[in-house]
Amino acid sequence: MxxxxxxxxxxxxSVVERRAAAAQFAAILRVSPAVAESVLSDSWQARHDGQMESTTEVAVHLVARCDASAACVDELEVLLARLAHVRLQxxxxxxxxxxxxxxxxxxxxxxxxxxxxxxxxxxxxxxxxxxxxxxxxxxxxxxxxxxxxxxxxxxxxxxxxxxxxxxxxxxxxxxxxxxxxxxxxxxxxxxxxxxxxxxxxxxxxxxxxxxxxxxxxxxxxxxxx
Structure with missing residues (x-):
């Protein structure tokens, strides 16, 4: 099976949960929640089809797409891992x-x-x-x-x-x-x-x-x- x-x-x-997650991304990347949500949506294919091999690469990609500081990568990676853990409950x-x-x-x-x-x-x-x-x-x-x-x-x-x-x-x-x-x-x-x-x-x-x-x-x- x-x-x-x-x-x-x-x-x-849900839409509400996705927006809440985007707000957390936005706080780290120092962009608006709308920008963070747009970047997350636009990067769906790249994040899911094998273009990125690790959580680190996902964080680097999102930071670059938001034109944020590279210093944000580690904190964003931690957030990604935490959200993934929650989603798998x-x-x-x-x-x-x-x-x-x-x-x-x-x-x-x-x-x-x-x-x-x-x-x-x-x-x-x-x-x-x-x-x-x-x-x-x-x-x-x-x-x-x-x-x-x-x-x-x-x-x-x-x-x-x-x-x-x-x-x-x-x-x-x-x-x-x-x-x-x-x-x-x-x-x-x-x-x-x-x-x-x-x-x-x-x-x-x-x-x-x-x-x-x-x-x-x-x-x-x-x-x-």
């Missing part, structure tokens, strides 16, 4: 569902558009021990729905496409991308609610469930067919 991260396993940030109910899936014999993987700060924070998160493989876009060098990502996670998980189920909230055209890669796909309602930010979301008329916690029941029903 392959799962998306933001909006699926952990809440997608998982609900206890979600962790129990993952454990139930593993006890049932499922092999689990994460496939996520993510920046280097998230990739570096992953191993210390409560989520990490539950997964057999993890593929982050910043490490693979592509963003969803690039087929490279789906091929990579299938390879790392050691399963054929027809053996895999992809589960996500639909950002990045991921559900159709998973189907094009030969997998079954199921949509979950966006964790964090409909105000959560998503990029590249497309319409979906296939199977849907309320959350990842419903997956063990779904698999049991499929197994009874």
């Amino acid at each position: 392959i799962l998306d991260l933001f909006g699926t396993l952990v809440a997608a940030p 998982a609900d206890a109910s979600l962790l129990r569902a993952l454990e139930q899936l593993r006890r049932g014999g499922a092999r689990l993987a994460v496939l996520s558009d993510a920046s280097p700060d998230i990739a570096e924070a992953w191993s210390a998160s409560d989520l990490a021990p539950h997964f057999d493989a993890v593929v982050f876009s910043c490490r693979a060098g592509a963003v969803k729905p690039d087929r490279l990502l789906f091929r990579t996670v299938l390879r790392d998980l050691g399963v054929a496409p027809q053996q895999a189920l992809y589960c996500g909230d639909g950002g990045g055209d991921e559900l159709a991308g998973a189907e094009r890669a030969g997998m079954r796909a199921v949509r979950v309602e966006r964790r964090g609610g409909p105000s959560g930010l998503a990029f590249g979301e497309t319409a979906w008329s296939g199977r849907a469930i309320p959350d990842v916690e419903a997956l063990p029941t779904l698999l049991d029903r499929w197994g009874q067919r």
